[in-house]
Amino acid sequence: MRALVILLFALGAATSSHAAEASAVRRLALFVGVNDGGPERVRLRYAETDAKAFALVLSELGGVLPQDRVLLTDVDRAGVLAGFDRVRKLAEGVRASGARRVEVLLYYSGHSDDEGLLLKGQRLDYGELRRSLEGLPADVRIAVLDSCASGAFARKKGGVARPAFLVDSGIQVKGHAILTSSSADEASQESDRLGGSFFTHHLLSGLRGAADVTHDGRVTLTEAYQFAFHETLARTERTQGGAQHPNYDIELAGTGDLVMTDLRATTAGLVLTEPLEGRLYVRDAVGTLVVEVQKVSGRATELGLAPGAYRARREFDGGVSETAFTLKEGVRTPLAPGDFLGVGHEATVMRGGGGGAIAPLSPQGRLQLPVNLSLVPTMSTNTLRAGRAQVENRFALGVVNGGAALGGGLALGLAGNVYDAEVSGVAMALGFNTSGADVDGAQLSLVTNVAGGAVRGAQATLGLNVSNGDVDGVGQLALGANVARGALGGVQAALGANVTTADATGVQLSLGVNHANGTMKGVQFTLGLNSVATAARGIQGSVLLNRAPSLTGMQLGLINLGGDVSGMQLGLINIADTVHGMQLGLVNVSDEVHGAPVGLVSYEKKGQLHLEVFGSDVQLTNLALKFGGRHFYTTLLAGIGPDDRFQRFSLGLGLGGHIPLGSRFWVDVDVAGSQVLSTRDPFSGRTNTLLTQGRAMLGFQVMPRLAVFAGPTYNVAFTWGEPEFAKLTTLPVRSHTIDTDTRMQRWPGFQVGVRL
The missing domain is CATH 2.160.20 (Pectate Lyase C-like)
Structure with a gap:
């Protein structure tokens, strides 16, 4: 199942007497292609290709400038809504720049059902899609959906079907039009032969000139839609998916042409001369089918194509013929019956001097x-x-x-x-x-x-x-x-x-x-x-x-x-x-x-950052900087003392956890290690003292930035070399000699302080 949601905008093509107004028109476009509808949907092959092809046609012939278009592929629901937001900001900027008229196009190719678009397993329902569309500050908004059950979008509140589109000579049309590739209970199909969906392929062929029934060099929305309707219906009647019946819902008021493309906008063109007839397939240099048209004799048809190399295949009166041509800048290249060479003559293999065997054709029309x-x-x-x-x-x-x-x-x-x-x-x-x-x-x-x-x-x-x-x-x-x-x-x-x-x-x-x-x-x-x-x-x-x-x-x-x-x-x-x-x-x-x-x-950043000032049995004055998360922290320690001579100081580091106990009480538990140094000659190297501590602190939050705390500690001090201090605390200790050069002291202690 596929959905190709196209929001086409109305290109208000004014007559020469309205050239000044036309210059104030800005055309914005959002193109979205998503192959992935979710784990329960078959992955599409051509949704993104269709979106890119539509963007190319509107850029070449529809007056959409590069800076005025947004092309998104393989996005989810949030990506589509973000695309709407980008277009909305573009439209607001255009309004602020003085443009008197804003026209919007949105193209979406992907999966859908009767409730909404299906984007990588996520649903964007039609109601939200309509609200997003109506939220764009534009004079004209047109939506075309090439999707399974896409007719369900057109029947939602907001529009009434009318027999024909407005076609007039001004640029004053306001409102919206919604086109769908199928009814509310039909499937929309894509084709390997076409390299895209049936409806979009024929709509693009029409926009390139196949739908220009008035031969004025412009393709209106009416012409493009009617061409796509008849071609899609004719080409899907015998498919496994069944016939597609394109539909529409229009709510437009005012006067003005809804012109989709101007064939004179391209610097090159292909003219199918009056005598030429048959079904023509035009492919670019890499074999992509860009235009398919049923040409009738007696009138010329012009197709808007970019400069480059092309091949055309003609099916007429049971025969197949081909030609190659190059479109050049500033030149309208004619194509006549005499330019084609029968494929059967070139594809004949002679055996034993007898007749010929015609090579079969692939679904893409190749030998x-x-x-x-x-x-x-x-x-x-x-x-x-x-x-x-x-x-x-x-x-x-x-x-x-x-x-x-x-x-x-x-x-x-x-x-x-x-x-x-x-x-x-x-x-x-x-x-x-x-x-x-x-x-x-x-x-x-x-x-x-x-x-x-x-x-x-x-x-x-x-x-x-x-x-x-x-x-x-x-x-x-x-x-x-x-x-x-x-x-x-x-x-x-x-x-x-x-x-x-x-x-x-x-x-x-x-x-x-x-x-x-x-x-x-x-x-x-x-x-x-x-x-x-x-x-x-x-x-x-x-x-x-x-x-x-x-x-x-x-x-x-x-x-x-x-x-x-x-x-x-x-x-x-x-x-x-x-x-x-x-x-x-x-x-x-x-x-x-x-x-x-x-x-x-x-x-x-949203964790804890505190300065603590405290005294202990080891150091008279200590500073600690605690920082970290809500429950785990790192603490940097510094202390000096305890006697009046200030014989030693310490620097250390600790890791611990913070446990809240209600709104005011808390407990901090950590382990820390500090190097104890002599103030006279801290880097002499004659002795080395390491103090390790396990600490528990019960705190009370007096106010938001002030707390008091106290708690026990358990201390183990290791000394290497010549001892400079008999012991580090005023409390009783237990001493152990590990070897001739290493001594250990351990004791329980305490600390009391404030936290800022």
């Missing part, structure tokens, strides 16, 4: 030739048999293999394998492997592997692995570095660095750097740096540094940096915001600890 032998892609059996047509092979052998795709087989390249689109199977080379789209299988090389899309399987090399999409399966293995420009579901292992630009679920192992630019669920181990951009759930282990803004699990390293930590930080230096668990290290720093900070120095 399927089982074997390719090549020196380089232009000098290969693919070129000899198919010319410039796109070819898909199952087995390839050569110096550098190439083609449109590898269709579930094996490619062996001495130097490399280069495929324009997807690779399904295994590509092996001594040098490099590249694919223009997804890899389902493995890329194995000595130098580098590059996937233009997702990797479902493995990439292994001595050098660099790059995936421009998600990585699932075994993962990426390299001596150099691994880069996944999407989510990770598997293993990244490298001597150098592992990087994923989205969430990671699995393991990252390296000697240098591991980084997940999203949530990490699993394990990161390295000698250098482990880094997570949002949250880590699992273990981070490094010799040097671990960093995570939020941690559920454990950090093990010399330096651990965490935001909200639920678990344990174990290292030389531990730093966190809020800790639910334990910090164990030499130095612990936090805002707040619900647990135990155990270390030589532990500082908690």
Whole structure:
């Protein structure tokens, strides 16, 4: 089940007499694509692709500036709401800058049901979605949902269906329109052949010009929707999911064109001439289907496309033909029937001088030739048999293999394998492997592997692995570095660095750097740096540094940096915001600890920080600085005395616990060790005296910053070398000679003092 929630905005295209008003219009857009609907939902393949494709069309032809758009992929409920907040702030800034009109577009592609959007196991109900939309300070808000049961959003309170959209000559329309790809009880479907959802694919084809029935170079919301309605219904009637019936709900008032795209906005264009007819499929250089249109003869049709190389496939009167062309800046390129070459003529294999066998076509419209032998892609059996047509092979052998795709087989390249689109199977080379789209299988090389899309399987090399999409399966293995420009579901292992630009679920192992630019669920181990951009759930282990803004699990390293930590930080230096668990290290720093900070120095911003002045049987005057958490603390000790001659002083350190007894009474229990030194010659080295103490203090809080305390101590003093003091206390002691150079004294004592 999939949901493609598109919030399209109305592009108010004014006539020449309203050029001044049009210049005051700002168009904002939020595009969201989420493949993951939760553990009970099948992971989609094209939700993120659809969101990116829609953003591209509106950027090229819809007047959405780069700074006025927000593109989000693989986000949860909070991420979508944060996206709304970003758009709201953009709209407020636009209003403040003096714009007289703000129009908003939001595009969401993902899962949904009859109650709301389903985002990584979380639900954003339609009521909250509508409130978020209505909360945007815009004149026009349009929502289009391509989703299972998406009609449920349109039938919610807030709109009444009307027979047609407003089309007028001004730019004064205000309100909202909601378009849905299916009714409240229908499924919305995506297609591997299209590389996206049916509804979005046909809507984008319409926006690129296929829906321009008035031939004025502009596509209105009415034209785009009606085109997508008829094409989606026709193309889904025979699918397993059943027919989709797009729907809509409009509440608009005023006058003005709701123009979605202006075909004159692009610097290049494709003109389908009047004589040309048939069903046309236009693909870009990497094989992505960008436009599908049923062309009728007798009138020309212009399509808005960016400059670049393209291929067109034509189905007409039972035959199939193809052509290749390049769109250039500032040029409208015509396409006529004579530009096409019949695929059957190029794909014929002669046997024994007899007739020909026409090679079959893949679902993507490519010629399927089982074997390719090549020196380089232009000098290969693919070129000899198919010319410039796109070819898909199952087995390839050569110096550098190439083609449109590898269709579930094996490619062996001495130097490399280069495929324009997807690779399904295994590509092996001594040098490099590249694919223009997804890899389902493995890329194995000595130098580098590059996937233009997702990797479902493995990439292994001595050098660099790059995936421009998600990585699932075994993962990426390299001596150099691994880069996944999407989510990770598997293993990244490298001597150098592992990087994923989205969430990671699995393991990252390296000697240098591991980084997940999203949530990490699993394990990161390295000698250098482990880094997570949002949250880590699992273990981070490094010799040097671990960093995570939020941690559920454990950090093990010399330096651990965490935001909200639920678990344990174990290292030389531990730093966190809020800790639910334990910090164990030499130095612990936090805002707040619900647990135990155990270390030589532990500082908690919301913990305790006290100065104590007290006297004891050992020292006449003592100062102590206590700092740490609510229940565990570190204390620094200094004392001098006890007689008037001030023959000695002491410096020490203690660790202990704080036990509240109601609102005013408390008990502190700790152990401490102090070095006792002579005031005359503290560093002579002739003697060394160590005082160890176990202390218990019962305190009473007189006021917020004043308490009194008293309690017993048990003291053990060790002396090495020539003794300078007969004993350290005025109380009776028990003395023991351990050896000729070491003596011990022990006794119970007391202390009384005040705490500030």
